[in-house]
Amino acid sequence: MCEGLKRDYQLCEEIGRGRFGVVYRCISTISGDSFACKSIEKRLLSDSTDLECLEKEPKILHLLSGHPNILQLHKIYEDETSLHIITDLCDSGDLFHRITTTTTTFSEPEAASIFKPLISAISYCHRMGVSHRDIKPDNIIFDSRNKLKLADFGSAEWFGGGGGGERRTMRGVVGTPYYVAPEVLYGREYNEKVDVWSAGVILYIMIAGVPPFYGETAVETFEAVMRGNLRFPARVFRSVSSEAKDLLRKMICKDVSRRLSAEQVLSK
The missing domain is CATH 1.10.510.10 (Transferase(Phosphotransferase) domain 1)
Known part of the structure; x- marks a missing residue:
């Protein structure tokens, strides 16, 4: 696992699973607040379209940060096998x-x-x-x-x-x-x-x-x-x-x- 992620967050239980990876609840080791960590396995990205979406979504979330009704991007970590995106924890359903x-x-x-x-x-x-x-x-x-x-x-x-x-x-x-x-x-x-x-x-x-x-x-x-x-x-x-x-x-x-x-x- 990415050293920076291990240092800054404690990964807890799995709360979701998608086509490219898993979403975990995580806790900040600094503040103690809860967040969501979306861990995406790069090997599952089958084509250029998948890669484009992976690269584009964090950029757009970063651009839109600040509105109270848009999911906030807090941090991104990357290692050889995975991309880890830290966002607001939304655990009350859709x-x-x-x-x-x-x-x-x-x-x-x-x-x-x-x-x-x-x-x-x-x-x-x-x-x-x-x-x-x-x-x-x-x-x-x-x-x-x-x-x-x-x-x-x-x-x-x-x-x-x-x-x-x-x-x-x-x-x-x-x-x-x-x-x-x-x-x-x-x-x-x-x-x-x-x-x-x-x-x-x-x-x-x-x-x-x-x-x-x-x-x-x-x-x-x-x-x-x-x-x-x-x-x-x-x-x-x-x-x-x-x-x-x-x-x-x-x-x-x-x-x-x-x-x-x-x-x-x-x-x-």
Whole structure:
């Protein structure tokens, strides 16, 4: 194990496992505070895309450090076999678990308590010139104080614009069925408003209990997303306010020029 990591942190139990490595709870030998250590085995990185994601995510997390609702990067250690990334410890589950285990839909105040810090984090990313590109409930996690943290920036892209620099559009099919914006699936150039679409879908699911676009297979789901025919079934949305439905229409809007920006959503 990396000598610097052994000196600065005591590794404890395993709390997660992914395609490239293991996440441990760890304790700072200096402060006694708990953190998460994501240890990635380099031999499992099979191609240049994996390597690019590995290199890009810490840089983006470092750029975004400081916002209370974005997972904070604290330290990086590297040895011959592994990369070890120290981040906030978020041991209170993710939004996907909360959505799938609740017996009822979220009330509007409950949904707002999650949605507001999420859109604040997204807006901050966009001000810094970063698009997450994979906003979904699995990547929205909670720490021991129940504070929301936006995580997993492996698909994120820097589009510029932060600090007044030149902006550029993005390409590439990334994202997850149900949440991906239609312009991504069409293979067009797109901008950071893909994150607004995804956040709108999450808000819809919290309020309705079902996604706005779905199919029996991933292909059918993608086709429904590309049609973008947003509906508000009366049996589900009878008690939902007109303000909430209006916000959803302006976020899950196929016409990107009419779709709200994250900053505009935040000001609503």
